[in-house]
Amino acid sequence: MTFLHFLILSSIVFIIGLVGLMMNRRHLIRALLALEVLFLSVHLLFVSSSAFLGDLQGQVMSLFVLGVGAAEVAVGLSLLVLFYRRYQRTDVDDIAQLKG
Amino acid sequence: MLLSFLILTLFLPLFGALIPGKYVPVGCLLLGTLSSLLLVITFAADPMSSPVILFKWMGAIDWGLSIDAMSVTMVTFISLISCLVHVYALEYMAEDSRQRQFMGLLSLFTFFMLILVTAPTLIQLFVGWEGVGVCSYFLIGFWFEKEAAAKAALRAFIMNRVGDFFFILGIVGHFWGTFPTFVGVSFLLAAMAKSAQIGFHLWLPGSMEGPTPVSALIHAATLVTAGIFLLLKLSPFLESVPPILTVAGYVGGVTALFGAVMAFFQKDLKRILAYSTASQLGIMMMAIGLGAVNAALFHLITHGFFKALLFLGAGVVIHLYKGEQDVTRMGALGVKAPVVYAAMLVGFLSLTGMPFFAGFFSKEMILEIAFHQGSFVLLTLALLTAFMTGLYATRVMWRVFHGGKGKQGSFGKVSPLLSTPLVILSLLSLAIGYIGYAVWGRLLLSLPFPAPLSFSGHITVWVSFAGIFVGYALYGVLPHTSVFLKEKFPALHTFFVQEAYGDSLCQGLFVKPFQRFAKAMAFLEGRIDHDGPMAFVRGARRIHHILGRLQTGHICHALYGLVLGLVALLLYGVCQ
Numbered sequence: 273m274t275f276l277h278f279l280i281l282s283s284i285v286f287i288i289g290l291v292g293l294m295m296n297r298r299h300l301i302r303a304l305l306a307l308e309v310l311f312l313s314v315h316l317l318f319v320s321s322s323a324f325l326g327d328l329q330g331q332v333m334s335l336f337v338l339g340v341g342a343a344e345v346a347v348g349l350s351l352l353v354l355f356y357r358r359y360q361r362t363d364v365d366d367i368a369q370l371k372g
Numbered sequence: 373m374l375l376s377f378l379i380l381t382l383f384l385p386l387f388g389a390l391i392p393g394k395y396v397p398v399g400c401l402l403l404g405t406l407s408s409l410l411l412v413i414t415f416a417a418d419p420m421s422s423p424v425i426l427f428k429w430m431g432a433i434d435w436g437l438s439i440d441a442m443s444v445t446m447v448t449f450i451s452l453i454s455c456l457v458h459v460y461a462l463e464y465m466a467e468d469s470r471q472r473q474f475m476g477l478l479s480l481f482t483f484f485m486l487i488l489v490t491a492p493t494l495i496q497l498f499v500g501w502e503g504v505g506v507c508s509y510f511l512i513g514f515w516f517e518k519e520a521a522a523k524a525a526l527r528a529f530i531m532n533r534v535g536d537f538f539f540i541l542g543i544v545g546h547f548w549g550t551f552p553t554f555v556g557v558s559f560l561l562a563a564m565a566k567s568a569q570i571g572f573h574l575w576l577p578g579s580m581e582g583p584t585p586v587s588a589l590i591h592a593a594t595l596v597t598a599g600i601f602l603l604l605k606l607s608p609f610l611e612s613v614p615p616i617l618t619v620a621g622y623v624g625g626v627t628a629l630f631g632a633v634m635a636f637f638q639k640d641l642k643r644i645l646a647y648s649t650a651s652q653l654g655i656m657m658m659a660i661g662l663g664a665v666n667a668a669l670f671h672l673i674t675h676g677f678f679k680a681l682l683f684l685g686a687g688v689v690i691h692l693y694k695g696e697q698d699v700t701r702m703g704a705l706g707v708k709a710p711v712v713y714a715a716m717l718v719g720f721l722s723l724t725g726m727p728f729f730a731g732f733f734s735k736e737m738i739l740e741i742a743f744h745q746g747s748f749v750l751l752t753l754a755l756l757t758a759f760m761t762g763l764y765a766t767r768v769m770w771r772v773f774h775g776g777k778g779k780q781g782s783f784g785k786v787s788p789l790l791s792t793p794l795v796i797l798s799l800l801s802l803a804i805g806y807i808g809y810a811v812w813g814r815l816l817l818s819l820p821f822p823a824p825l826s827f828s829g830h831i832t833v834w835v836s837f838a839g840i841f842v843g844y845a846l847y848g849v850l851p852h853t854s855v856f857l858k859e860k861f862p863a864l865h866t867f868f869v870q871e872a873y874g875d876s877l878c879q880g881l882f883v884k885p886f887q888r889f890a891k892a893m894a895f896l897e898g899r900i901d902h903d904g905p906m907a908f909v910r911g912a913r914r915i916h917h918i919l920g921r922l923q924t925g926h927i928c929h930a931l932y933g934l935v936l937g938l939v940a941l942l943l944y945g946v947c948q
Contacts, residue, residue: 294931364927371925
């Protein structure tokens with residue numbers, strides 16, 4: 273169990289999240305879940321590096337950021353609700369109003 | 373003390389122009405005139421001449437006030453005339469709905485004129501020069517509902533722009549200090565345009581479309597003398613380039629005679645006075661050409677007073693005739709309006725240079741200098757001008773105030789607001805010659821010839837008197853002669869009545885070719901626009917259409933881009 277293992281693990285989780293976000297063409301909730309995975313993979317890296325470096329500040333910081341992350345999820349979900357109320361759908365492909 | 377009086381005189385008119393109201397400008401001008409009188413008294417007690425620099429602009433150009441005999445004289449003269457014209461305009465423009473605007477513009481004009489005459493540098497002089505030009509444009513076109521007025525304003529402005537262009541050339545040349553002849557020619561052309569010398573004279577009669585107070589203040593006493601003032605100011609420089617002075621002398625002489633002849637053939641009262649002004653400006657220009665700077669300034673001042681008087685008198689006459697300006701339709705006004713008659717008589721006697729009137733001193737002085745310098749061509753031109761001046765003065769006086777056929781009907785009383793400036797100006801026209809010669813000449817100017825009554829038995833007076841006599845003979849005694857001459861030489865008569873075909877010449881030589889040129893340029897400009905900048909615009913639009921498709925708005929596409937960019941950056945970092 274070296275730091276490299278954690279690095280690889282968090283990278284794999286990150287890539288899973290990223291690919292999930294990119295491949296997802298169906299549902300907005302899936303996109304939110306993929307985002308959460310991305311977010312947590314970074315946390316994993318942060319906490320593990322804090323543990324290996326023996327500096328508790330990183331873990332404390334991670335806790336704070338988790339709090340912010342919860343707020344972000346709340347915002348995402350409320351956007352989802354609004355989107356559903358407006359279009360009666362939650363397909364990601366329908367969100368394309370920002371085209372040039 | 374001196375400086376504070378000068379600053380008060382200078383900025384009160386500006387204050388009057390900025391505060392809307394009918395009486396504010398008049399009040400400001402009255403105070404300003406008072407202050408200018410105090411200024412001249414203070415200056416006379418302790419003459420000094422030094423420019424006061426108030427502040428620097430861009431580290432190089434001085435802004436300030438020059439205090440010397442010439443600027444103090446001019447400031448007092450301009451304030452005084454402007455004040456009287458303001459009072460006159462109170463009544464004259466009373467029926468106009470935009471009177472307040474009119475008064476404000478008059479005040480603004482006065483301010484710029486004062487800036488012009490107190491400028492210590494050419495740049496500041498140019499600011500005043502442009503300022504009076506634009507005020508003149510507004511005031512000539514004050515009744516812009518009339519097409520003729522709008523056109524005349526535009527013409528005056530454009531002709532003055534030609535002069536302004538040469539002024540700029542002159543400033544640049546003067547700054548570099550090379551090509552003195554070129555600089556001299558530039559300044560001479562600038563002065564010719566502003567002072568309506570021959571070739572540039574057309575705008576002055578046209579400017580008579582403006583209200584009469586404007587003609588009195590701007591196109592007789594002040595603005596048109598700006599060109600003369602410029603040359604006076606530059607006289608030390610001009611003396612180093614004698615050919616320019618010679619040219620200026622001949623231009624002045626020819627303009628003087630031309631103006632006087634044209635004045636004789638005009639029918640419109642104000643146009644007669646306009647040509648007369650051009651003629652007198654020619655006399656001043658001639659004096660400059662002769663190197664008689666003080667005499668030119670002296671004539672500028674006396675002419676300012678009596679010509680303003682003539683214009684204000686003409687304004688009253690036009691008012692009495694309810695807008696009629698054609699002298700051939702007037703007559704026998706002398707008995708009905710004695711005040712105006714007396715004022716106009718004083719003005720014309722002064723203009724013709726009869727003894728003891730203002731014009732006598734200055735005109736005689738200039739002719740005397742011409743005589744002493746032996747420039748007999750100029751002397752002849754000036755004497756012919758004096759003769760013609762007597763002739764047209766008599767013609768106007770006879771047509772307007774004597775003569776048989778006048779409009780019938782009752783004439784109203786002349787309001788005191790109109791007659792007071794007339795009386796004051798009449799008194800000044802009587803007195804300014806003595807004042808200028810005896811008091812102020814000694815104190816401030818050191819006029820070159822102590823005795824003006826020495827020149828060949830007053831030949832000027834005799835010649836002018838001959839003009840008056842011939843005029844009286846033509847109109848008073850033998851009224852059929854002029855008709856006979858008119859029928860005998862119709863072509864000549866048309867030539868003079870058409871003002872030497874100046875308008876047609878100007879149209880044919882400059883206006884029409886320029887319009888054609890402008891049309892061609894407009895076509896060319898269209899092509900250039902289409903193939904130049906607009907081609908870029910079209911290309912940019914096309915590229916925008918192509919590139920715009922890349923942005924689909926889908927989140928996944930944006931993410932592809934993001935990840936690809938990230939990978940490219942990482943690869944770049946690794947390869948490094």
